Amino acid sequence: xxxxxxxxxxxxxxxxxxxxxxxxxxxxxxxxxxxxxxxxxxxxxxxxxxxxxxxxxxxxxxxxxxxxxxxxxxxxxxxxxxxxxxxxxxxxxxxxxxxxxxxxxxxxxxxxxxxxxxxxxxxxxxxxxxxxxxxxxxxxxxxxxxxxxxxxxxxxxxxxxxxxxxxxxxxxxxxxxxxxxxxxxxxxxxxxxxxxxxxxxxxxxxxxxxxxxxxxxxxxxxxxxxxxxxxxxxxxxxxxxxxxxxxxxxxxxxxxxxxxxxxxxxxxxxxxxxxxxxxxxxxxxxxxxxxxxxxxxxxxxxxxxxxxxxxxxxxxxxxxxxxxxxxxxxxxxxxxxxxxxxxxxxxxxxxxxxxxxxxx
Amino acid sequence: xxxxxxxxxxxxxxxxxxxxxxxxxxxxxxxxxxxxxxxxxxxxxxxxxxxxxxxxxxxxxxxxxxxxxxxxxxxxxxxxxxxxxxxxxxxxxxxxxxxxxxxxxxxxxxxxxxxxxxxxxxxxxxxxx
Numbered sequence: 001x002x003x004x005x006x007x008x009x010x011x012x013x014x015x016x017x018x019x020x021x022x023x024x025x026x027x028x029x030x031x032x033x034x035x036x037x038x039x040x041x042x043x044x045x046x047x048x049x050x051x052x053x054x055x056x057x058x059x060x061x062x063x064x065x066x067x068x069x070x071x072x073x074x075x076x077x078x079x080x081x082x083x084x085x086x087x088x089x090x091x092x093x094x095x096x097x098x099x100x101x102x103x104x105x106x107x108x109x110x111x112x113x114x115x116x117x118x119x120x121x122x123x124x125x126x127x128x129x130x131x132x133x134x135x136x137x138x139x140x141x142x143x144x145x146x147x148x149x150x151x152x153x154x155x156x157x158x159x160x161x162x163x164x165x166x167x168x169x170x171x172x173x174x175x176x177x178x179x180x181x182x183x184x185x186x187x188x189x190x191x192x193x194x195x196x197x198x199x200x201x202x203x204x205x206x207x208x209x210x211x212x213x214x215x216x217x218x219x220x221x222x223x224x225x226x227x228x229x230x231x232x233x234x235x236x237x238x239x240x241x242x243x244x245x246x247x248x249x250x251x252x253x254x255x256x257x258x259x260x261x262x263x264x265x266x267x268x269x270x271x272x273x274x275x276x277x278x279x280x281x282x283x284x285x286x287x288x289x290x291x292x293x294x295x296x297x298x299x300x301x302x303x304x305x306x307x308x309x310x311x312x313x314x315x316x317x318x319x320x321x322x323x324x325x326x327x328x329x330x331x332x333x334x335x336x337x338x339x340x341x342x343x344x345x346x347x348x349x350x351x352x353x354x355x356x357x358x359x360x
Numbered sequence: 361x362x363x364x365x366x367x368x369x370x371x372x373x374x375x376x377x378x379x380x381x382x383x384x385x386x387x388x389x390x391x392x393x394x395x396x397x398x399x400x401x402x403x404x405x406x407x408x409x410x411x412x413x414x415x416x417x418x419x420x421x422x423x424x425x426x427x428x429x430x431x432x433x434x435x436x437x438x439x440x441x442x443x444x445x446x447x448x449x450x451x452x453x454x455x456x457x458x459x460x461x462x463x464x465x466x467x468x469x470x471x472x473x474x475x476x477x478x479x480x481x482x483x484x485x486x487x488x489x
């Protein structure tokens with residue numbers, strides 16, 4: 001048996017199909033991944049993502065340390081705001097992608113992937129050595145993501161009146177604090193929604209409260225197809241330490257200005273820009289029927305080859321879709337090797353779906 | 361525990377076979393559909409094609425994975441379930457009924473390689489651990 005979240009018993013009672021995810025027993029689905037996916041696009045779903053790692057960074061050097069550690073610039077943040085960023089190695093390769101929240105001038109919160117927990121903690125600890133900062137992993141907090149166009153109507157049933165009003169007013173990537181609770185307008189589905197960090201002991205009761213409002217419990221299966229439709233990368237599939245943000249459709253997350261900000265990986269990225277970025281991460285939409293799968297080979301007019309990094313079936317579009325790494329500047333049509341047969345696919349710029357609608 | 365009807369025969373690779381007069385209907389078991397999850401795409405054999413026992417003859421794909429279907433007997437394909445092309449989830453909803461895959465007229469009636477319901481149930485139970 002793996003590690004479990006405080007909602008494990010709730011998942012078992014709800015007859016979730018549990019799978020191992022990075023050493024955690026997590027719900028894959030509660031009956032039908034497709035139904036859960038479509039319900040989030042049309043209404044509202046809740047995901048237990050308590051397996052993700054929260055690290056609080058405090059101390060007088062916190063901002064300076066994060067300016068050095070992260071490829072995006074935390075100086076863009078005011079208190080209560082969040083930023084998506086990569087954490088790079090010295091070669092510009094992606095160690096992980098994460099969200100950083102500014103809680104106060106000398107207090108930031110990082111939420112990193114669970115599959116990369118050990119190496120992330122080791123890297124952050126090592127790089128923090130020369131800074132007056134304190135790192136604290138928040139294993140005492142659970143994370144629930146409530147996502148979907150119907151969420152905003154449920155807030156008054158979930159939170160005290162005054163807080164609910166403030167949460168309803170939050171702009172994307174803004175957050176609201178209620179003592180040990182932390183509610184941010186963020187997510188991984190391409191829909192409106194919130195990610196809620198709360199004490200472990202509060203999680204089961206709040207989970208039940210969420211379900212009582214008609215929000216559907218959703219597993220990691222639907223989370224994966226939702227994020228793929230939304231064109232959001234998955235660490236370990238669409239990016240890793242061998243590729244840079246420029247090769248991963250994440251150029252927008254790298255803050256090269258101001259020029260004097262020295263961050264880990266900067267030199268390597270500047271060198272790559274000078275020499276030219278040779279590959280890119282694009283979206284693929286299968287022209288015919290079928291399903292795209294990770295690692296399938298992509299061929300473009302005989303002039304180059306690439307591969308699918310995340311492939312699946314889009315429940316919203318009813319088509320095979322994928323993210324794929326292909327030579328730079330390729331566009332138009334390509335062919336994907338599906339079990340020995342080459343099938344035509346269109347190269348598009350992700351996302352595929354945004355707020356329930358086709359976007360390409 | 362998944363549903364294993366007593367009136368059918370089974371293959372080790374999770375297909376079921378039902379004899380209807382001189383034709384055999386083939387599908388995938390409740391256990392197989394449950395392991396695969398929501399099905400989203402099905403590739404069926406061409407009608408009138410000849411299949412050998414154990415030959416890869418169809419593909420069923422869920423959101424999660426693709427699975428090959430191995431023909432559980434030798435014979436000629438006489439009918440395919442075209443409804444699945446539009447509605448692959450019929451396999452999830454009714455694996456032994458509306459979710460059938462294709463029908464085969466066998467070259468002979470020998471389907472010795474197939475498992476009884478008890479044997480198949482035992483195999484499923486042993487795979488679970």
